[in-house]
Amino acid sequence: MVDAAPRTNRPGLLDGLDPEQRAAAAAPRGPVCVLAGAGTGKTRTITHRIAYLISAGHVAPGQVLAVTFTARAAGEMRTRLRALGVEGAQALTFHAAARRQLRYFWPRVIGDRMWDLLEGKLRLVGQAAQRAGLGTEAELLRDLASEIEWAKASLVTPDEYPATAVKVQRDSPAAPQQVAEVYRLYEKLKNNAQVLDFDDLLLQTTAVLEEHGEVAREFRDRYRCFIVDEYQDVTPLQQRLLDAWLGGRDDLTVVGDANQTIYSFGGASPRPLLEFTRRFPEATVVRLERDYRSTPQVVELANKVIGAARNRPAGSRLRLIGQRPPGPEPKFAEFEDEPTEAAAVAARVRTLLDAGVPASEVAILYRINAQSEAYEQALAEAGIPYLVRGGERFFDRREVRQAMVSLRTAAGDPPPTELVTAVRSVLARVGLTDQPPAGGAARERWDALLSLVEVAEELAATVPGADLPRYVAELEQRAAAQHPPTVEGVTLASLHAAKGLEWDAVFLVGLAEGTMPILHADGDDNAIEEERRLFYVGVTRAREHLWLSWSLSRHPGGRRNRRRSRFLYGLLPEHHPAARVPRSQAARGGAKPKCRLCGETLAGTMEIKLGRCERCPSNLDEGLFDRLKEWRSARAKELKVPPYVVFTDATLLAIAEQQPTDRGALVSISGIGPSKVAKFGEDVLAVIQGER
Missing domain, CATH: 3.40.50.300 (P-loop containing nucleotide triphosphate hydrolases)
Known part of the structure; x- marks a missing residue:
């Protein structure tokens, strides 16, 4: 049980939190799982938990590592921690944390300087694809790059890729063996050039911690407390890195919502979140369901949307409770x-x-x-x-780069005025006027400069005595983390x-x-x-x-x-x-479709598409299925689109089973509408009749 009034060195630190947020923030050290619905104040809860643990003397600021999935979220976390008086706790993305650690340990375990980071992999993927005998169209290269990223995030090696792709039914951009060869050649080219891609940051850091005991002990002595945000989006690679960080310890707080798992295509899975209490039976579990973001009308609609989901696991059955005054109907x-x-x-x-x-x-x-x-x-x-x-990234914009140069120069000899006035004075030299321009590009530039003033206002309100050098340091940190201010538009x-x-x-x-x-x-x-x-x-x-x-x-x-x-x-x-x-x-909400073979009611999208239940035998014409795939591949290449844009594998399977003889029969197959028939119908019927 969590003490309703925990002792803390900061009286009032937990004031303003609701009972569930307070329970999560003041939970004892050890495994904590916060199931946080949309708009329930999870960032507020996380930052107050960090502040509470530090204030109560459970952990030093420098021993805390909080990780999330976007630079913006990490920047927001740092801003809120600063407002709570917490300095020194790390709040980073997985990749930023791994890069920092790898840079520190690289000379000791590998020697020489750390390899450069590959900003974009398409050039090397293109070279690998060409050597593997595949095309080098931009769309194909992007798909191959994404597939390599999925494989690495899923801890799948080039040798393992073909079997794994078939097992999990990946919609590979080429034959699995060909994708594996591109993957293998890409890794070889990358290593020969002595560069790392973003996934390597996680892979190499994990390997260093797993294979070098002295390094692992030093790291674990430094970091004692871990917080993971958006835990429903963790990949197998990220989970393995997290396990290497922990080293068997359990001082871990995870926060997530399985209802917001939207990156499965990239290897993410809510399973670690849903199975957290199986791994840590003694874990404290808190559910946040009070929605402070949206009106009751929006909350009601959201609950209807997710309430219609099928086969929801127990850990995802959060039902939001609107806390705001009523608003307009959607x-x-x-x-x-x-x-x-x-x-x-x-x-x-x-x-x-x-x-x-x-x-x-x-x-x-x-x-x-x-x-x-x-x-x-x-x-x-x-x-x-x-x-x-x-x-275009905010900090890459021309007017922002010019402003940063002027602000750095001014910070070398800061004027004896308060921060916001000093910033406005500097920015006036690069185009910030008292009144905004009428519109167009000039207004966009003015809005960008004004947003820099708003950062100064925010810093002055949260850091007493903040001066121009401190402000420039804040901007530098935001630029490195790509945490831009809000721009009007x-x-x-x-x-x-x-x-x-x-x-x-x-x-x-x-x-x-x-x-x-x-x-x-x-x-x-x-x-x-x-x-x-x-x-x-x-x-x-x-x-x-x-x-x-x-x-x-x-x-x-x-x-x-x-x-x-x-x-x-x-x-x-x-x-x-x-x-x-x-x-x-009607099949989606009214009368249920029947199996064309036994007459039983069909259940599930695939049964409806095939027109038969899974108990009835398939009458698939495998030769026709292969010819359809060949036709689709050629048509997709001609249109310069991925094959699934023409027809998915499931639709081709249904066609090869049902073998429609006219347009009417073709359009009756689930997933084939009039537009598809108009565009591809004659071709498909010709393939079925053996004419192509």
């Missing part, structure tokens, strides 16, 4: 085409801005980056400033890039089948559930205003053959004109 909207949808979103954004919502508190989120173009154009036409997340971002962020108003756009869930997830129940979790992450980014929309065709005047996402069924108000479930989707 809005649902259907449009004829994408440009109309984008224009309507831009108009709604303008209404919010006119009502006083800051542009930096508005986000437009989509499933894939290619969807941003229509919204960039619509916002530009409406004169609304925006930023594409994942574009509507955020455009993919759902994956939005993880860990929040806004007053969120627009979830393009919610149509084939996009949400993504086309290549169809036929795989696990992939569909990950898409549902991604949608849940999007919903829970909104504090107050939430807009969900989709369009029925891509271009004006195009065929209206799209359907809204299956994840929206049951969410729309009954009176909404789009609330009716289309007949084509």
Whole structure:
């Protein structure tokens, strides 16, 4: 049991925490598992736990290592720790922590200087692919690079890759043996050049700690207390590094939410989080379910989204409880085409801005980056400033680099004025005026400079006596960690890039089948559930205003053959004109489809796609299946897209089993809509008839 009023050297340190947050922050040393739902204050809880452990004398600041998955999250953690008076505790990403450790230990265990870090692997992957007899198209190289990253994160060697890829049903960008050869050649080229990629930072650090006892003892004597944020996203490689850090000890706090596992494609798994108490039976477990981020209306919708998930493990059944005052109901909207949808979103954004919502508190989120173009154009036409997340890095912008040079120079002979005034004075020389420019690029530059002033204001409020040299050091640290300040403008971002962020108003756009869930997830129940979790992450980014929309065709005047996402069924108000479930989707919520062989009700996406239950024998024509894959490969190369964009393996399997003889039979197969039939139907029927 956790003492309700723990002793601490800092009276009031835990004031303001709710009972569950307080229990997590004041839990005794040892294994602690915090199951924290979206918006429940997990960063606040983590930082107060670190401050409590230090204040109570359980651990020294320099013995704490907190790790998370993004530089922004690590920067936020450091800022909050500083506000709590904690200096010296490490808050880093896994890769930043490993790089720092490897740089320190490299001369002792390997000798000479540490190898350089490879910023991008496509050049070496391209050389490896060429030697392996594969193409060097940019799309293929990106897919091969991603597959190598997955293999290394999953602790799979080149020799093990072919068997593992088949076992876990990886959608490999080429034949598994060919991918393995590219992987092997890439590693050889990299080692010959004496460079490391980002995964090597984790692999090499793990090897050093596992193979050199003296180094491991020195490290473990330095770091005694470990905190891992976003633990549901840990990969096998990261878990192995964490185990090497611990060295059999149990002073570990993990925080995560299995409902927000969205990186399985990269090797992440919620299993370590869900099995934490099996590994540490004596662990303290705390559930955070009070949502302080979103209105009850948004929380209710989020609970409906994740509540429809199938086969949820016990550790993921968090149900959020809204703590904010009521707000507006989420809005649902259907449009004829994408440009109309984008224009309507831009108009709604303008209404919010006119009502006083800051542009930096508005986000437009989509499933894939290619969807941003229509919204960039619509916002530009409406004169609304925006930023594409994942574009040019803040600290790489020209005006920011110029400002940093001027600030470093001024810090050498700081003026005898308070910090914010000094910063404004320096930035005035590089373009910061009292009043903002009218708009365009000049306004973007002005906003970037103003955000540097806001960093100074934040530092002055949290560090008494902070001066210009201290401020420049803060900027240098943020630049190294890529932890930028907030810049005014509507955020455009993919759902994956939005993880860990929040806004007053969120627009979830393009919610149509084939996009949400993504086309290549169809036929795989696990992939569909990950898409549902991604949608849940999007919903829970909104504090107050939430807009969900989709369009029925891509271009004006195009065929209206799209359907809204299956994840929206049951969410729309009954009176909404789009609330009716289309007949084509009845299998998802109404009458259940039957097995074409025995007549039994089908269960699961794959059974529905194949048109038969798993008990009935397959009548697969293997020769036809191979010919279909050959045709798909050629067609994908011609279109310069991954093969799954043409048809997934599951869809080809269904075609090879059912062998449709006309377009009507082809479109009846789950996952094949009118657009696919129009584009590929004649080819597929010709392959079936043996004409190609």
